[in-house]
Amino acid sequence: MLKKYDGFDLLKKINNTTYNKSGKGYFNPIIQLMIIATVLNVFLEVSIRHSIFGTIDYIVTRPYIFLYNTLIILITLSLSLLFIRRHFFLILISTIWIAFGIANFVLLSYRTIPLSASDFYILKSVFGIIDIYLNTIQIMMILGILIMSIMGLVMAWNKLPKNRVPYYKTFICVSSTLILIFSVSEISSARVFRNLVDAYNEYGFAYCFSTSLIDRGIGRPENYSEENIDEIVSVLNIEDSNTPQRRPNIVMVQLESFFDVNHIKGLELSENPVPYFTQLKEDFPSGFLKVPSIGAGTANTEFEVLTGMNLSYFGLGEYPYKTILTSSTAETIAYNLSELGYKSHAIHNNTATFYNRHTVFPNLGFDTFIPIEYMSNVEYSPIGWAKDDILTTEIIKAMESTDTKDFVYAISVQAHGKYPRVEVDSNQKIKVTGSKNDIEVIPYEYFINQIYEVDQFLGNLTEELSHYDEPVVVVIFGDHLPSLSITDDDLVNGDLFETEYVIWSNFPIESINQDLTTYQLSAYVLELLGINNGTLTKLHQAYNNEEDYEDKLLMLQYDMLYGNQYVFNGINPYEIIDMQMGVTDIKIRNARQEKDNIRISGVGFTPWSVVYINNRPKQTRFIDESTLMVENEFLGYGSNVFVAQVSDDRRVMSQTPNWYNDY
Secondary structure (H helix, E strand, O other), X not given: OOOOOOOHHHHHHXXXXXXXXXXXXXXXXXXXXXXXXXXXXHHHHHHHXXXXXXXXXXHHHOHHHHHHHHHHHHHHHXXXXXXXXXXXXXXXXXXXXXXXXXXXXXXXXXXXOOOOXXXXXXXXXXXXXXXXXXXXXXHHHHHHXXXXXXXXXXXXXXXXXXXXXXXXXXXXXXXXXXXXXXXXXHHHOOOOOOOHHHHHHHHXXXXXXXXXXXXXXXXXXXXXXXXXXXXXHHHHOOOXXXXXXXXXXXXXXXXXXXXXXXXXXXXXXXXXXXXXHHHHHHHOOEEEEEOOOXXXXXXXXXXXXXXXXXXXXXXXXXXXXXXXXHOOOOOOHHHHHHOOXXXXXXXXXXXXXXXXXXXXXXXXXXXEEEOHHHOOOOOEOOOOOEOOOHHXXXXXXXXXXXXXXXXXXEEOOOOOOOOOOOOOOOOOOOOEEEOOOOOOHHHHHHXXXXXHHHHHXXXXXXXXXXXXXXXXXXXXXXXXXXXXXXXXXXXXXOOOOEEEEXXXXXXXXXXXXXXXXXXXXXHHHHHHOOOOOXXXXXXXXXXXXXXXXXXXXXXXXXXXXXXXXXXHOOOOOOOOOOOEEXXXXXXXXXXXEEOOEEEEEEEOOOOOEEEEEOOEEOOEEEEEOOEEEEOOOOOOOOOEEEEEEEOOOOOEEEEOOOEEOOO
């Protein structure tokens, strides 16, 4: 008769060989942990490189780094020795590491940036766009794997044996590992990471991911003191600001994944997809722009441009929008221009809640924010992103909403991935006719045709603003390169972390072409206009060629956000703005019963307008900007009605005053 056998019997046999009744065994459990840690580390490194041979080369060329990462994993595995259910917790911890590796492998199939703790901070925002990256079958498979994993862990808890706890051996294991970790100075001293991709490739997954979990903010500089801050302030003449002769409206247009694909070596196209941008670079100030990320991380490019701060000084993979800026204000170009009477507007043709923009922008000095929830007549790309041509209307609307000069920061989204691997539009105008490398033509053609439309949007925008009755400057730049199979060697400029910028204006500006970083861009634009308001603005304008430029920048950033704010005499001068959502008030004019339906009349409605009756949301049909319909509802006497703008994740952005039914 065959004996019933299940997968846990193997672990029971291993357990029996690990400890016999006398407490001695053939295998020391610590050696088991070391073997498992090594195997897990190899798996994690393969998830980064998508190559076994690349991982072997990494192990051979950087053995100490590989050992360091193995020790980090070993530390976590050794925690299992503290429990009588040692095998269960060993499986649990190993499963978590494996899940991280799988998630990293999958993420790197869609983008260029590896998994970090910051991805968990923005997880809620990602749920709203998950259908763009995963189809229904893939989502069901993930849920199935998750359910099976939980069931497996439950079975492991019930079936795996209990063991005595070897406290002495555990203490030796953990303490020895910690000593080894702190003795490897080559990696433990690493603090400033210029970019996430290089950090993971150089220092390994376990170290970088673990660092991203605990590394937040800016570390205190060694020479940080009130005296040194005072010295910087005195040199910069903080109180001495220029009085510019001309105060133009300033529009910054941050383009999603936009770059000149003509910089790709050997790529042959049926026609130039960015002819207008090409012409702009010839006619107006322009240059390469060093950005902090590839394929993702729009909010961090945005952060550097607005604040003038270098993201490299923050934690590995950190999004300041998800950390310090949720609770603190910071010096920005918006705050600095407000000193000159400017009103500041943020515009984004995507949801307000992504990257916490709806809560962060008041801390960055914006007076208004127009997200997609406040837009009508939005058109969409074949994969579901809003097209950028809507931004022309919204930019002009923002500028016309005030009687002052305006600063507008527009964030586009049309060229966003995931780029399809099957044809989604048979009417694409531009074709890939040849390439030096073996590329996937379909995602390239899709992306190229999207930036072709973005290029047309730029032409329409500048055409409209060329007739504007006030001076206008438009700063155009890409936030990062797209998540396509592009390497440094594929580019004429040889750098994946470079996009380009152009400074268009409807009046003459004298300048020379200059390459910049994103944290220098705003200060450079203001310098061309004779404006130097702001501490960091002055630093970038006066010190960007000095040897201690970065040291001063680091010290000022730390002092402003995490230090004693000596630069502000101990008091942060930037107050949180009572930011208005949208630039026009949404109003209810009337609500009346029409047979079985309720018709709401008013102004400023959008497809994201939701009717509330007696404080309860109702299924709302958008008719036009002045009409909403609630079907199969009765409006009783004394009912109160209001309209709210509701994001896709069901957050109320704003609402109208109550309208009461008195008949």
